[in-house]
Amino acid sequence: MLITKKTKLAEVIHQNYHLIPIITRFGINFGFGDKNVEQICEKYDIRQDFFLEIINAFNDEDYSPINKLQNLPLEITVSYLLKSHQYFNKVKLPHIENLISKLEWTSAENKKNKSILNKFFIQYRKEVTEHTLHEENEVYPFIIEIEKNYNLSQNNIDFYRLLEKKSVIKYAETHDELNTSLLDLKNIIIKYLPPSDNIDITEQILNEIFDLEKDMKDHTDIENSVVIPVAIKMENKLRKRFNLK
Amino acid sequence: MEKVSFIIAEKSFVIRTGLMKIINSFTETIIIKEVTEYKTIIKYVNKLNPDFLIINLKFIEDAYDDIRKMFSENIKTKFIIFTGTKRSKEHFAYFDEQISVDDDKTTILKKIQVLISGIIPYGNEDNNELSEREKEVVKQIALGKTNKEIAEELFISVHTVITHRKNITGKLGIKTVSGLTVYAILNNIIEINEAS
Numbered sequence: 103m104l105i106t107k108k109t110k111l112a113e114v115i116h117q118n119y120h121l122i123p124i125i126t127r128f129g130i131n132f133g134f135g136d137k138n139v140e141q142i143c144e145k146y147d148i149r150q151d152f153f154l155e156i157i158n159a160f161n162d163e164d165y166s167p168i169n170k171l172q173n174l175p176l177e178i179t180v181s182y183l184l185k186s187h188q189y190f191n192k193v194k195l196p197h198i199e200n201l202i203s204k205l206e207w208t209s210a211e212n213k214k215n216k217s218i219l220n221k222f223f224i225q226y227r228k229e230v231t232e233h234t235l236h237e238e239n240e241v242y243p244f245i246i247e248i249e250k251n252y253n254l255s256q257n258n259i260d261f262y263r264l265l266e267k268k269s270v271i272k273y274a275e276t277h278d279e280l281n282t283s284l285l286d287l288k289n290i291i292i293k294y295l296p297p298s299d300n301i302d303i304t305e306q307i308l309n310e311i312f313d314l315e316k317d318m319k320d321h322t323d324i325e326n327s328v329v330i331p332v333a334i335k336m337e338n339k340l341r342k343r344f345n346l347k
Numbered sequence: 348m349e350k351v352s353f354i355i356a357e358k359s360f361v362i363r364t365g366l367m368k369i370i371n372s373f374t375e376t377i378i379i380k381e382v383t384e385y386k387t388i389i390k391y392v393n394k395l396n397p398d399f400l401i402i403n404l405k406f407i408e409d410a411y412d413d414i415r416k417m418f419s420e421n422i423k424t425k426f427i428i429f430t431g432t433k434r435s436k437e438h439f440a441y442f443d444e445q446i447s448v449d450d451d452k453t454t455i456l457k458k459i460q461v462l463i464s465g466i467i468p469y470g471n472e473d474n475n476e477l478s479e480r481e482k483e484v485v486k487q488i489a490l491g492k493t494n495k496e497i498a499e500e501l502f503i504s505v506h507t508v509i510t511h512r513k514n515i516t517g518k519l520g521i522k523t524v525s526g527l528t529v530y531a532i533l534n535n536i537i538e539i540n541e542a543s
């Protein structure tokens with residue numbers, strides 16, 4: 103189904119409940135009656151064209167938002183990416199960690215299983231935090247600066263200095279996936295970990311991981327196919343303007 | 348495990364999507380290219396050398412007495428022709444399989460299944476046990492060794508270590524060092540207090 107500005111938001115959720123976290127990420131709360139996307143976006147002051155691209159891309163794997171997103175201000179995309187970071191770090195990962203800590207085994211291996219799983223997950227959380235913090239502190243602000251200066255008519259000397267030191271290209275070259283360890287964790291739980299006493303918790307953990315993995319994949323796709331190429335294009339033009347290599 | 352690769356050459360979005368859905372419903376398959384322009388088919392097939400090319404009859408109407416002549420001799424590709432309506436098989440002696448728009452779901456799935464099993468024989472894909480050598484490599488990885496250190500430790504080349512790692516990841520579905528460490532501990536390849 104293609105979601106348009108006339109689609110009722112309640113209908114969107116009935117049709118695909120996996121969109122719930124995406125919708126709440128925009129700050130939209132429930133109880134929206136029969137309001138459609140247009141009305142909701144107006145109420146919450148959300149850019150409708152951006153919202154539609156994100157929600158359609160998440161809803162339908164064959165829907166490609168790349169072209170349209172590339173033509174919207176990077177600032178909007180970046181602020182959405184920031185919210186996703188928060189959702190990963192503050193909501194999803196702590197929740198999964200908490201579920202993992204609840205797993206128990208009635209066997210001599212209990213302590214060992216608990217300790218290696220916890221250790222694995224804490225290590226993974228650390229990696230995600232490092233990745234997202236680097237983007238939040240270094241990459242995103244730099245990209246916002248690039249866009250700002252790109253739209254300026256005169257050259258800014260402070261930005262010139264910045265451009266001498268930094269480049270989006272460097273970030274692009276080393277930009278990792280966020281979800282590789284989640285793939286591992288899935289297989290560890292599905293295939294290799296001895297069955298725990300809490301099948302219900304294991305089921306929840308797997309569901310959570312599958313959701314998060316898709317969310318992270320879409321996130322990284324937007325970084326790699328929208329933010330990075332657009333920023334690089336702008337950066338290159340600015341370098342020319344400044345006669346920088 | 349190496350996947351069975353497909354190129355789909357089909358102009359119509361609706362049909363292409365359908366074909367891709369069918370191919371993707373098999374876990375052993377991967378679609379490496381969708382081609383919508385007649386001109387680029389030969390280039391992509393010669394370059395990517397897929398296991399299968401699914402091609403609409405319309406694309407090759409002129410050459411359909413022998414499609415192979417259109418492509419390089421070095422490719423391993425088998426040809427699946429997609430036809431709009433049923434035509435008798437004799438017309439397509441040079442094709443390996445024919446899918447028709449009239450085929451029902453089960454028929455198509457069976458045809459594809461047979462083709463895939465010609466590439467990956469059954470029983471083969473189940474052997475995901477690590478060899479003794481691979482277990483040793485897993486152990487070294489879990490101990491926190493680099494590829495170079497592992498190579499020295501096991502008297503093999505770095506290149507061989509990398510190949511082992513690839514195979515291990517393929518067999519276990521685990522890629523990261525910390526993931527492999529968990530695997531190693533769970534399977535008593537190393538002790539928990541040895542882990543890096």
Ligand SMILES: [Fe+2]
Pocket residue numbers: 183187234237321325
């Ligand atoms: Fe990010």
Ligand SMILES: [Fe+2]
Pocket residue numbers: 233237277278280322325
């Ligand atoms: Fe990222």
